[in-house]
Amino acid sequence: MSTRGQTHLWVVQRVTAMILAVAVLVHLVTIIGAVRGGLSAAEILGRTRGNGAWFAFYAVFALSAGLHGAIGLRNMAAETIGLRGRGADIAWLAIGLVTAGFGIRAAYGLFA
Amino acid sequence: MAEPASLKVSVWRGGEQGDFARYEVPARANQTVLDVVTHIQRELDPSLAYRFACRVGMCGSCAMTVNGRARWTCRTHVRKVVGADGELELRPLANLPVIRDLAADLAPFFDKWQRAQGRFQPKDAPDGAVPEDFVVVPPASKARREADAGIECIGCAVCYASCDVVAWNPDYLGPAALNRAWTLVNDVRDGAHGDRLDAVAGDAGCHSCHSTQSCTERCPKNLDPSSAIAGLKRRLFWDTLLGRR
Structure with a gap:
């Protein structure tokens, strides 16, 4: 990967970190609010079904988490076990997008 | 004792x-x-x-x-x-x-100063000739203070030997070369900022630094290469995000 590409990965990781800082906070506050008075599937679905704002929030959250985690793992693998190169980069990108895809699919399941 | x-x-x-x-x-x-x-x-x-x-x-x-x-x-x-x-x-x-x-053998250490473009490139005389006129550099300007903070490096390689990232990635440029690059990025007389920022970016450059600051802790001249590297990251972050490079 070119140094410009590596710089872009770094920028993506920092920007997703900023998004995650806010998203995790919203997520935790929502959990604390949701479990008050007992947690039920009907209550969760009542909040999320058909609600575009929640779906958009969790889609962005999942995409950020997937990319952020994969870029971090790429760095850790390079530094600790020397796993570097084009094949590894493609694999990490795939892992990041698949992770994000699972998250977005779950959010869509609550929306649709 | x-x-x-x-x-x-x-x-x-x-x-x-x-x-x-x-x-x-x-x-x-x-x-x-x-x-x-x-x-x-x-x-x-x-x-x-x-x-x-x-x-x-x-x-x-x-x-x-x-x-x-x-x-x-x-x-x-x-x-x-x-x-x-x-x-x-x-x-x-x-x-x-x-x-x-x-x-x-300090050869790899100094080779990396070259790779990081750690040499002054006069802005209006790219062939290395003496520029026609003096440049006025206010000593109190922010850029000059950033440059002054790092120019007393004596090239002893204590920071390089103390750096975990160098140990993990032999291609990593290391604190001294990146510190030198940051002084030049802040030198208003220098005309190679773009090339130099390209040279210090990426996995072998400033973006691998974990900011654990062993370099700053152990520099015998009390320089702060860790902050210099953070400066390079900051510059590259905004330049990339705003499409300036």
């Missing part, structure tokens, strides 16, 4: 493969680690290889690993680093090839 009558000095002998030799050196007041090494070479074993020049903390050639930590030996008093039983362990600098005994 009470000083023992003699020092028990373990000195690395050999190249990459080698072993410690033990020497007994008389302890003296105000003795530096370099004095100890010089005593061994002059009085006990003339075959010992080590490097020094100025003896006053200017040239950056006498750095070694003293009791597990990279230091400039000419300005390191024995009493500050010696154990209670008078033990000293001396190795060549880490993260560099060993030539012999206490002499490390």
Whole structure:
């Protein structure tokens, strides 16, 4: 990967970190609010079904988490076990997008 | 601390493969680690290889690993680093090839200064000719203060030997080369900012730094390469995000 590409990965990781800082906070506050008075599937679905704002929030959250985690793992693998190169980069990108895809699919399941 | 009558000095002998030799050196007041090494070479074993020049903390050639930590030996008093039983362990600098005994090969270290474009490139004279006019550089300007903060580097490689990221990734440019690049990025007379930022970006450049600050902690000149690297990251972040490069 070119140094410009590596710089872009770094920028993506920092920007997703900023998004995650806010998203995790919203997520935790929502959990604390949701479990008050007992947690039920009907209550969760009542909040999320058909609600575009929640779906958009969790889609962005999942995409950020997937990319952020994969870029971090790429760095850790390079530094600790020397796993570097084009094949590894493609694999990490795939892992990041698949992770994000699972998250977005779950959010869509609550929306649709 | 009470000083023992003699020092028990373990000195690395050999190249990459080698072993410690033990020497007994008389302890003296105000003795530096370099004095100890010089005593061994002059009085006990003339075959010992080590490097020094100025003896006053200017040239950056006498750095070694003293009791597990990279230091400039000419300005390191024995009493500050010696154990209670008078033990000293001396190795060549880490993260560099060993030539012999206490002499490390600094070629990879200085090659990386070149790779990081650590040389001044006059803005209006790209061929290296003398510019036609003087540039007015206000000493109190932010850029000049950033540059001034890092220009006293003596190239001793203590930061490089102390850096975990260099140990993990032999291609990593290291704190000194990146610190040098940051001084030039802040030099308004320099005309190679774009090329230099390209040279210091990415996995082998500033973006691999974990900001653990061993370089800043151990720099004998009290420079702050860690902040210089953070400055490069910040500049590259905004330039990339705003499409300026």
